[in-house]
Amino acid sequence: PGSADDSKLEQLKGQGFARVAIANEPPYTAVAADGKVSGAAPDVAREIFKRLGVADIVASISEYGAMIPGLKAGRFDVVTAGLFMKPERCAAVAYSEPVLCDAEAMLVKKGNPKGFKSYEDVAKDTSATIGAPGGGTEEKLALNAGVPRERVIVVPDGQSGLKMVQDGRIDAYSLPVLSINDLMKKANDPNLEVIAPVQGAPVYCDGAAFNKGDEALRDAFDVELAKMKKSGEFAKIIEPYGFSAAAAMSTTRDKLCSAK
Amino acid sequence: MSAPIIKVDAISKSFGAFKVLDGLSMQVMPREKLALIGPSGSGKTTILRILMTLERIDGGHIQIEGEHLYHMERNGQLLPADERHLARMRQKIGMVFQLFNLFPHKSVIDNVTLAPMLTKGTPRAAAEKRAMELLDMVGMADKARAMPAQLSGGQKQRVAIARALALQPKIMLFDEVTSALDPELVEEVLNVLWRLCAETDMTMLLVTHEMGFAHDFADRVLFFDRGKIVEEGKPDEIFRHPKQERTQGFLKKIIAAGHRV
């Protein structure tokens, strides 16, 4: 790379940090007791930016729905939050190559009383409600599977979703597998059960999402990412969080963005 | 000959640390017209308010027609009066305030009929008939349907008097009933008082700064200063030949200020 428009990278180097959007959703992203941001996605981003000469990242936690608008509004330089690649998103932002891959899961009461296996099952049961993050992949999957709008409850964050399942406010709460597992681990509630993976839902991968127009930066990011994948450092960072490096390396942006 | 209708015996009253009345005693005979005069803050209003049970006393006794006002006798013991006792005693007393205190949301006639209808169960027709007589006496019959806000100060005060009379009290208390009025309106209220004096046999206690009127109207004048009665006597004695220095000083000031005595 290195043409006229890597000015963005120069600017980030100059200020010494990149602004990243993260979600409040372990293990994709996590905030430690001392306020330090970690989690698989930010850790990868931090390392790559370091290699690109940007000393640090400054993270702000955001709702999924607010990430792309925030990126467009110039609130962040990049989104590293488990924002899965999908064609319409690829049209809105410039993704890097895949970073974190995960299947979808549902959190339900012990014994899966309504017998959900797929989003279509939720659609069929006219009394069933499903919770999902607003603007997230799961919300769209559920809607596309035919669950009517009023039965897809927009839940602000994972803990709220977990709580709502426990309290019986919703019948299922859907997130990526690893996120649900993390919630389960913290809640340690024998009355809950995880359905993973949800049938018919594809495995998604996220990537670092850049603004359209910052493709030069994105390309530089991709170069470093590829190097890390090759050297095994990539796996070293994400596997402790439960993610599979192999999954990320087995697919590409172009494939994910053109999937229908 | 006859027994006093009001007997005040060594009462005291403080507001916080400030002693307003200090061992005050006085007696009023039935039908007597009493004028209470004295400098500002001397406790004139306070004694009227105590008689109307708007303030409690701290010590002493008050009897109305031989019955205790603030105490009840039970098995020979004097107990503090309860609300029922007070309500019964209040029937004997009416009060007219400096600022009228009409009920602004009720018409003139409703102001007058409200209390008889509620407290005595007088039927509306009878209460209105009586109210019209009273309003006629104070010269306000033609305004019976008006609202208080539509009246001048003098007119309001005349309605207030009619309202107090509607309960047929034996004792009427008037607290500076003219001092919130424009000078030209004072006369119409004083005329009503004259008429009351002539046509009824109520006992009347009157706090006033209108020395001329006090002189002509009262049977007896009490001069208050700092919560005590400093001097009392027939109007002529008090106004023309006050014995006490304080009374003399007060009257001199008032006269210098342009009030006729």
Next chain:
Amino acid sequence: MSAPIIKVDAISKSFGAFKVLDGLSMQVMPREKLALIGPSGSGKTTILRILMTLERIDGGHIQIEGEHLYHMERNGQLLPADERHLARMRQKIGMVFQLFNLFPHKSVIDNVTLAPMLTKGTPRAAAEKRAMELLDMVGMADKARAMPAQLSGGQKQRVAIARALALQPKIMLFDEVTSALDPELVEEVLNVLWRLCAETDMTMLLVTHEMGFAHDFADRVLFFDRGKIVEEGKPDEIFRHPKQERTQGFLKKIIAAGHRV
């Protein structure tokens, strides 16, 4: 011989549809003491407020010391006065209000020094020296550091007079300066007026309900009714031998209400 200091020429003033002053004319000579009397609502306060430029006039002309108050002459034309012209004319006039209108957040002496310091740029030291003289004259020197809320009504009014005098106006307007006071406090304020009368040569216009004082104090009395001067003359003429029926009626009422004349 000399020219009038105030010349009011056929002025009119309405509030909404209500005509308060209707073609009123009058003249006041330098040093003259004028009493304005008349029933409530007759326009006495309004004419003082107009002279103080607190209300605008709807028609007519007013001249102070031969200069137009509400108009400016520019190239021989009469234009409505602008704020600068009014400010200059106001230097000649001071006013004392019925309710004193002291500045409650300023001490007595600051009330008196504020205007000279701000409008004339008098240095603080000079302003305070002059203020103390004035406070001394009204008998309030010992309260110079007090706040208005600590004063009685009569004391407040004396401070208000000192405050108005601090600007050394040629004309002083007094609007019922004693009628908000307790009767015993009236005298101390009237005494200050007497002193002013004796020691200065200001022109004074005085609205009052104190007929006795008006009689003794004024050189000339104007009787107002419904926005017109109905009768004017020497105090003795007006009070003892009023010619107009309305004047007679008014004075009769006032006297009946207990005011000395």
Next chain:
Amino acid sequence: MEWDWDFVWQIMPTLIQGVKITILATLLGSVLAAIVGLGIALARRSPNKALSRTVGWAAEFIRGTPLLVQLYFIFYVLPDIGILLPPLVAGVIGLGLHYGTYTAEVYRAGIDNVPRGQWEAAKACNLSARQTWTHIIIPQAIPPMIPALANYFIAMFKETPLLSAITVLELMNQAKSVANTYYRYIEPITLVGAFFLAISLCSVVLLRWLERRYGKIER
């Protein structure tokens, strides 16, 4: 980013769904606030010191803390002690409690603003406590309260977007969800703003009318 009228028409039906919930929440919340406020005002006047103090502090606490956090509390914490409320009900209770502490002040001021002379005149007329309240005090206290109460209900209306935090699909939540789906904030948020502004401007007219009819708001 350009303003897109087609998009506006596309999202309008969704937003109108939200408007209905917003209005419903406001109406229910207002009724509850009016009742809760009366309860608080009466409890604070109670001669029972323990009651009046406790209610007084509770009201202070509710008034001194953010409605948003209270909503989280009602919605997410109360189920721990067995109280499970549907989102709209939780939202209405939050609004009603929070604004009840404001309306309580209106009631208090309304009652206190009846001049002392009226209580005394009632006594001089020998009216009982009950008669004094029903015939003299309440009739005079209520009318001046009406504009002030209306004022708070309008304020409540503007706070309903908070309910989006507890999954009530009111206007703001619908707007956010639309924004999330299409990655466009400008139209939905502007529309929400325009909607609130329109309602507020109408309510200004309503308030002026109430003030003319019943007297000015005491602040």
Next chain:
Amino acid sequence: MTQWSGYLGLILQGALVTIELTLMGSVLALIMAFLAGMGRLSRFFVLRALATAYIEFFRGTSIFVQLFFAYFVLPLIGLELTPLQAGVLALGLNVGAYAAEVVRGAVQSIGREQHEACIALNLGRWQGLRHVILPQAFLVMLPTFGNNAIELLKATSVVSLISLADLTFQAQVVRAQTGNTMVPFATILVIYFILALLISWGVRSLERRMARGLDGVRV
């Protein structure tokens, strides 16, 4: 066991952000309140109209809408603000609009007679305002300003929705990381309440200091 002490640190960081927002928002609100409040009393139509438009707009649209607008829409038209700036701007302008009405009301509550005394003493318009009217009006404003400041404090919780790491936001973070809902929310409710008490205590003591002498008690 969860590291509560560490998470408490997080919440205290949030408290700092909340305090910062409240202080900066209050300063902006105060400035706007005087500008717009005096603007509404101006002799000049243009100033009056501007002030009225500002007040009605910011009181009319919900604080949420304003916040989302400042955060998501303003950058699209070229106005880049940090979340903190957006928060302070929205809170300050919003509360300033309410406080402007307080300023106007207080100035008008200073009786006509004080204005007239100024004229009779030949003080200029500005002199009268500066030395006589405003000092008295400020005392009238103070208690309501205190309430406004508490409203602003409470409104800061909304900035958590635009990712500003204030108290409410940190409570959300702690909740997500620990899985406990009750503790973080109860903690921040108490902190908000303490902050509110501090504000009202501060305003009351300021009021007492300024009111000295006005009530006739010896200074």
